[in-house]
Amino acid sequence: MQDIFISPLQNALVSWVEAFPKAKVTAFVLADPTKVQKEADVVFWLHMNEDRQEWLANTISLIQKKYKNAKIAVLANAPNQAEALHVMSLGVLAYSHAYSPAKVLSEIKMVIINGGVWMGQDLLKRLIEVSTNLAGNQAELVNQHLKLLTKREKEVAIEAAKGLSNKEIARILNITERTVKAHLSSTFERLGAKDRLHLALMLNKKA
Amino acid sequence: MQDIFISPLQNALVSWVEAFPKAKVTAFVLADPTKVQKEADVVFWLHMNEDRQEWLANTISLIQKKYKNAKIAVLANAPNQAEALHVMSLGVLAYSHAYSPAKVLSEIKMVIINGGVWMGQDLLKRLIEVSTNLAGNQAELVNQHLKLLTKREKEVAIEAAKGLSNKEIARILNITERTVKAHLSSTFERLGAKDRLHLALMLNKKA
DNA sequence: CTTTTTATTGTACTTTAGGCCAATAGTTTT
DNA sequence: AAAACTATTGGCCTAAAGTACAATAAAAAG
Numbered sequence: 278m279q280d281i282f283i284s285p286l287q288n289a290l291v292s293w294v295e296a297f298p299k300a301k302v303t304a305f306v307l308a309d310p311t312k313v314q315k316e317a318d319v320v321f322w323l324h325m326n327e328d329r330q331e332w333l334a335n336t337i338s339l340i341q342k343k344y345k346n347a348k349i350a351v352l353a354n355a356p357n358q359a360e361a362l363h364v365m366s367l368g369v370l371a372y373s374h375a376y377s378p379a380k381v382l383s384e385i386k387m388v389i390i391n392g393g394v395w396m397g398q399d400l401l402k403r404l405i406e407v408s409t410n411l412a413g414n415q416a417e418l419v420n421q422h423l424k425l426l427t428k429r430e431k432e433v434a435i436e437a438a439k440g441l442s443n444k445e446i447a448r449i450l451n452i453t454e455r456t457v458k459a460h461l462s463s464t465f466e467r468l469g470a471k472d473r474l475h476l477a478l479m480l481n482k483k484a
Numbered sequence: 485m486q487d488i489f490i491s492p493l494q495n496a497l498v499s500w501v502e503a504f505p506k507a508k509v510t511a512f513v514l515a516d517p518t519k520v521q522k523e524a525d526v527v528f529w530l531h532m533n534e535d536r537q538e539w540l541a542n543t544i545s546l547i548q549k550k551y552k553n554a555k556i557a558v559l560a561n562a563p564n565q566a567e568a569l570h571v572m573s574l575g576v577l578a579y580s581h582a583y584s585p586a587k588v589l590s591e592i593k594m595v596i597i598n599g600g601v602w603m604g605q606d607l608l609k610r611l612i613e614v615s616t617n618l619a620g621n622q623a624e625l626v627n628q629h630l631k632l633l634t635k636r637e638k639e640v641a642i643e644a645a646k647g648l649s650n651k652e653i654a655r656i657l658n659i660t661e662r663t664v665k666a667h668l669s670s671t672f673e674r675l676g677a678k679d680r681l682h683l684a685l686m687l688n689k690k691a
Numbered sequence: 692c693t694t695t696t697t698a699t700t701g702t703a704c705t706t707t708a709g710g711c712c713a714a715t716a717g718t719t720t721t
Numbered sequence: 722a723a724a725a726c727t728a729t730t731g732g733c734c735t736a737a738a739g740t741a742c743a744a745t746a747a748a749a750a751g
């Protein structure tokens with residue numbers, strides 16, 4: 278298991294050396310690795326400067342093409358969530374600060390060679406928030422609306438929000454179209470929706 | 485640093501013992517911990533059965549209330565992404581399989597006591613996808629639809645999807661209501677929407 | 692046991708929406 | 722230059738949506 282730091286710096290940072298005394302530090306990825314290198318387990322630590330975003334994307338793609346089993350971690354001088362998200366969507370397995378202490382670097386390596394992914398807590402928190410907004414809180418919001426309705430109104434409202442016509446809803450719920458209208462009118466009033474389209478927007482709203 | 489497994493099982497699983505020989509296994513959280521316990525660093529490993537979802541939520545909240553510095557990990561018999569997301573949004577720091585090997589359990593512990601968060605690669609991948617969908621692909625999807633429309637149709641469609649009436653759209657775009665209808669009819673045809681509500685659902689669709 | 696809320700339906704009326712047929716003028720494509 | 726597409730509007734017609742006023746029976750709340 279070899280560690281390769283790709284950095285514009287002449288010398289490795291002390292924490293890098295401390296964590297991985299036998300690591301190599303180079304400025305570029307070897308475009309034509311030997312077969313051995315290609316197949317071996319390698320961890321690439323890409324040192325990211327603010328002004329090398331394009332370089333980073335290219336390097337990641339180059340590594341993925343040339344080294345089959347390589348794991349890629351990115352160490353950023355100025356970490357930010359947007360960049361983290363971006364590079365991780367490209368297949369990078371870890372994203373941390375370039376000046377992370379040796380202990381953290383070791384931890385990162387342990388995680389990624391065991392098939393894990395490493396990122397800061399803040400970033401993950403945000404990810405989870407965003408995702409649960411979609412499935413969870415989103416349902417919560419909708420629920421807040423539906424809670425204002427009676428059982429029957431709820432049923433009607435949900436069908437209407439899917440785009441069904443009054444007649445279709447009537448058939449499904451086994452009531453007359455007139456009754457559907459009654460429930461909907463009441464629903465509009467309770468939720469402050471001006472018509473079924475607004476109702477649909479309320480109940481399908483993205484968070 | 486103490487490890488406490490909360491599980492309905494009589495005996496700890498072998499991998500648990502292997503990873504943490506000194507861990508306790510109990511069926512319930514101590515509702516009234518001593519001051520020492522309260523302040524100490526404790527890792528709670530909650531063993532999750534399919535049929536104990538409510539128990540899990542309650543237990544998490546109880547621990548968070550009673551133990552200030554506790555870290556909580558969930559070990560599920562049948563892990564699934566929805567549950568993982570849910571519990572992590574409640575503050576759980578790790579989610580893994582109950583039968584994870586000792587090595588993985590150790591790794592998890594190391595990560596969370598160092599302020600990290602642990603989850604499987606698949607889940608994280610999905611999280612990232614979802615997040616990037618929100619900002620990127622989602623707009624892409626909508627764009628795919630709008631791309632099929634002429635400039636004017638697009639303008640009309642967007643307003644209609646917001647819930648505006650034909651009359652309102654006409655006023656905004658300075659055309660007659662009749663023209664709005666014409667654009668909309670054409671739009672429905674091109675996008676295969678049966679009416680403005682379906683159009684709205686298409687253009688407001690969550691990813 | 693009253694009072695309130697919910698569920699249901701009726702008749703009638705107004706407003707919207709959407710489709711059909713048709714026309715004109717400007718733009719783009721072939 | 723001819724054909725196809727785009728933007729605009731008109732009249733007409735049907736169906737759907739939504740409101741107003743109203744009534745009845747069952748269920749829930751107080």
